[in-house]
Amino acid sequence: MTQTATRTPILAATGLVKTFGHVEALRGADFELFPGEVLAVIGDNGAGKSTLIQCLSGAIAPDEGHIFFDGVEVRFKDPLQARHAGIETLYQSLAVSPALDIASNIYLGRELRRRDVVGRVFRMLDIRTMRRLAEQYVRNLGIETLQDITQRVEVLSGGQRQAVAIARAAAFGSKVIILDEPTAALGVREASHVEDLIRTLRDRGLAVVLISHNMPSVFRLADRIHIQRLGRRIAVVTPQSHSMSEVVAIMTGAAAA
Amino acid sequence: MAERSTVTAPERTTPVGRRRSASAREMLRAHPTLGPLVVLVVSVVVFGLINTRFFSPANLSIMLQEVAVIGLLALGQTIIILTAGIDLSVGAAMILAQMVMAGTEVNSGVPAGLALIIGMLVALLTGLANGFLVTRLHVPPFIATLGTLGVFTAAGLKYANGQTVNPPQSSVLLWSGKLLGTGTFRITTGVLTMLAFYLVFAYVLGRTAWGRHVYAVGDDIEAARLSGIHSARVLLSVYVIAGLIYGVAGWVQIGRVSSASTNISPTLNLDSITAVVIGGVSLFGGRGAVLGTLLGALIVQVFQNGLALAGVQELYQQLAEGLLVIAAVSVDRWIRRETRQ
Structure with a gap:
């Protein structure tokens, strides 16, 4: 995907600084993410990747710097605010409840109540509608490994659980999805299913941030690669402009950006 | 993983196929109350065959009356255990609440209805105390409620001052003892x-x-939090509601024996946990149903009553109860063992 300078980034940050005691995790980091792209964020351990992502997803507040969502400056107090704005973060530890079924997991924390008196007075859930819509979300994303929306998540494989988490993230009109090492725990085949799913999200116009250590996966998926080093963004490259070894060299400081 | 070549037709008229594994474990996992139901039916039939008096309306009535108090305590316990917690203060909270109900009416001359409300408020406060310790001070539920067990017991004893309080016959506090039914079935x-x-x-x-959210918090509290559930709020509400249920249990207890005394069964705490566990509710949280607990409470009652009618010494009743608990928890562990496909 070609990016043009005139487009507004859906999510951007300038000059982020965050210190933990004596450790400077971010020292003026910039960030830009456009709609309809997969942006990989890579960096060595201690480069400030996860701090950057935590700032963007509202998990922590930066000491200095500005964050813009859809062109407007924002200050998220907690991840829920970011989520309400449309930024979904999928953590490595998947936020799924094993004993609940797929549909319940997709709607966990935003259950639908029946609209009639029973729903208003007795707060009865509209389980049928939730199942129907959850099934639609799953189908629309072309997830074929989830056969039965009433299956409990604990009987699913790692890749299927990942698919549930992604379907949930995509289901609620979010604009940005942040994925933290989505394929790290998966086998080759399952990883490729998840990669297909990430492409589907992008093709639907969502902006995807992919944090990954897996270079081949990054090169297969990313439109642009944000390279983080020593608390700053030192380069943004594309899989076309740089080779894998060049990217690794920049990331580790062996080559200049 | 469940790899399947799916039909690529855009519209499928049938709902996605439901996979029903035939394995017993999968069955129990999906229907945690199935086990206790089978145990209850079998034990009722066996005890009925051993002694025909077991099925007499009078005996069935007694069993149901006996199970009312422990059933309510076990209900509150269930909600807490569903969140992967435990409440060791159930019995003490109930005794404190009933002493306050009866004491404020009889000794302080408060109208019975108001006395009931004050007692319920005390019950609510016991739940609030437990919930506060668990959610704000992050004390593990086992320790928090072990501590409040001592506190509530002492408060109950202090308030009662060794007295047995007898509310007047007309008191609303005795409402729950009113008998209904026909013939000898009451x-x-x-x-x-x-x-x-x-x-x-x-x-x-x-x-x-x-x-x-109660189930989700018990299942995986971190996952629940990341899903946007206010876990602490859910936990606090669970302890408060459980406290209120213990208050109702206290009310029912007064009605059953027509008086309030601190000198009632010291095993209420453990009995409530026994009923929950035998009922297939997992001690590890997130799994089980209140129907199971009701069955569990009935099973305990049926065993006690049936063994007594069969002329078995009381020590064997305790043995049977102990074995049931061990069997129930072992089955639960077996059900919960991760299956990797």
Whole structure:
């Protein structure tokens, strides 16, 4: 995907600084993410990747710097605010409840109540509608490994659980999805299913941030690669402009950006 | 993983196929109350065959009346255990609440209705105390409620001052002891109250968002938090509601024996946990149903009553109860063992 300078980034940050005691995790980091792209964020351990992502997803507040969502400056107090704005973060530890079924997991924390008196007075859930819509979300994303929306998540494989988490993230009109090492725990085949799913999200116009250590996966998926080093963004490259070894060299400081 | 070549036709008229594994474990995992149901039916049949008096209306009535109080305590315990917690202060909270109810009416001359409300408020406060310790001070539920067990017991003893309080016959506090029924089959309004509470909580846990959140918090509290559930708020509400249920249990207890005394069964705490565990509710949280607990409470009652009618010494009744608990927890562990496909 070609990016043009005139487009507004859906999510951007300038000059982020965050210190933990004596450790400077971010020292003026910039960030830009456009709609309809997969942006990989890579960096060595201690480069400030996860701090950057935590700032963007509202998990922590930066000491200095500005964050813009859809062109407007924002200050998220907690991840829920970011989520309400449309930024979904999928953590490595998947936020799924094993004993609940797929549909319940997709709607966990935003259950639908029946609209009639029973729903208003007795707060009865509209389980049928939730199942129907959850099934639609799953189908629309072309997830074929989830056969039965009433299956409990604990009987699913790692890749299927990942698919549930992604379907949930995509289901609620979010604009940005942040994925933290989505394929790290998966086998080759399952990883490729998840990669297909990430492409589907992008093709639907969502902006995807992919944090990954897996270079081949990054090169297969990313439109642009944000390279983080020593608390700053030192380069943004594309899989076309740089080779894998060049990217690794920049990331580790062996080559200049 | 369940790899399947799916039909690529854009419209499928049938709902996605439901995979039904035939394995017993999968069956029990999906229907945690199935085990206790089978145990109850079998034990009722066996005890009925051993002694025909078991099925007499009078005996069935007694069993139901006996189960009303422990059934309510076990209901509150269930909600807490569903969140992967435990409450060791149930019995003490109930005794404190009933002493306050009866004491404020008889000794302080407060109208019975108001005395009932004050007692319920005390019950609510016991739940609030437990919930505060667990959610704000992050004390593990086992320790928090072990501590409040001592506190509530002492408070109950202090308030009662060794007295047994007898509310007057007309008092609303004795309402739950009222007998209903025909012939020799008689249940109390307390039994109906207990059953009504089970119905309400079966609905609330299964059909409302709050119920889902209780299960989710017990299942994986971190996952629940990341899903946007206010875990601490859910936990606090669970302890408060459980406290209120213990208050109702205290009310039913007064009606059953027509008096309030601190000198009642010291095993109430453990009995409530026994009923929950035998009922297939997992001690590790997130799994089980209140219907199971009701079955569990009935199973304990049926064993006690049936073994007594069969002329078995009391020590064997305790043995049977102990073995049931061990069997139930072992089955639960077996069910929960991760299956990797």
